[in-house]
Amino acid sequence: MKKIILTGSSSGFGLQAVKTLAAKGHTVYATMRNINGSNAATASELKQWAADNNAHVEVIELDVASNESVKNAVAEIAKHSGGIVDVLINxxxxxxxxxxxxxxxxxxxxxxxxxxxxxxRTMKAVLPYMHKQKAGLIINVTSVQTRHFIPILSTYNGTKAALDAVSVGYHYELKSSGIDVVTIQPGAYQTTDITTKSIKADNADVEKYYGTDTLNFQEALLKFFEPTTDSRDPQEVADAMLALVEMPAGQRPLFTVVGGGPQTANFEKVNELIKEIADITWGVLPQAYGLA
Structure with a gap:
């Protein structure tokens, strides 16, 4: 069974993944911010769920935006785990x-x-443990928006595309060290908190300068994210995490699209091309300079 650090465990994909992974016998360090504040009720409920289900879950305070918080959380987890970190799910x-x-x-x-x-930040914190073990798995949750740069998600798209690119680099850099780095690219899951926890813009008044085409698209996108009886079940993403965790080392795919909708085949084609280009470059460049 694996010892797993999972960030963003207070809601959405993360909360379901904690329960899915722990129910299969893995030890999950469920990290989140404000476990004694805004997330206190969630932390308490998760601890009770673990006790009721005889599951191995530890709730740990961690803010991914803070160097000190990440350092302290990983050090605390290492004490609990005996210095073993098998999996990090960002x-x-x-x-x-x-x-x-x-x-x-x-x-x-x-x-x-x-x-x-x-x-x-979290990868850099756990990699020393994985290097010592000569094994490990890092799963970065990005988005199908890394392949589908639609308007009204412009800044969000950029953040996830950057993480996707970072993940590709780490995938190749670390594979000979026995550490797998892969991504999950979820589509839209309306029943998660993607809109309810979306940040409120500081400069919303500038929308008065925008045309009806932009504002109509924005309204339509907001309606698209409203839950319906046909909304996909975010359990699919938790199940994809579990599948990657339990897959043999070295055999995990670099990209996993989940819930991509009607564009899934196109997203997967782009992923295949990116992987093909990266594979060729990884093999050819050292040869070109007599290093392989």
Whole structure:
């Protein structure tokens, strides 16, 4: 059974993944912010669920946007785990649906800090343990928006595309060290908190300068994210995480699209091309300079 660190465990994909992974016998370090504040009730409920189901879950305070918080959390987890970190799942994230201009630069920085830099921060914190083990798995939750740059999600798209690119680099850099780095690219799951926890723009008044084409698209996108009886079940994403965790090392796919909808085949084609180009470059470049 694996010892797993999962960020963003207070709701959405993360909360379901904690229960899915722990129910299969894995030890899950469910990390989230404000376990004694805004997330106190969730933390308490998760602990009770673990006790009721004889599951191995530890709730740990961790803010991916803070160097000190990540350092302290990973050190605490290492004490609990005997220094073993088998899996890191970077699930924590924040969304924004709206025109990019409505965000202040501070809010744009926050989005990148949480969605892009945060996962690199946690990766750097756990990699020393994985190097010592000569084994490990890092799963970065990105988005199908890394292949589908639709308007009204412009800044969010950028944060997830950056994480996707980072993940490709780490995938190749670490594979000979016995560490798998892969991504999950979820589609739209309306029953999660993507809209309810979306940040509120500081500069919303600038929308008065925009045409009806942009505003109509924004309204339609917001309606698209309203839950219906036909909305996909976010359990699909938790199940994809479990499948990757239990897959043999070295055999995990770099990209996993989940809930991509009617464009799934196109997303997967793009993923195949990116992987093909990266594979060729990885093999050819050292040969070109007599290093292989």
């Amino acid at each position: 699930n924590a994230g924040v969304s924004y649906l709206g025109t990019g201009e409505t965000l202040s630069i501070e809010q744009t920085e926050m989005l990148y800090q949480i969605n892009t830099i945060g996962p690199e």
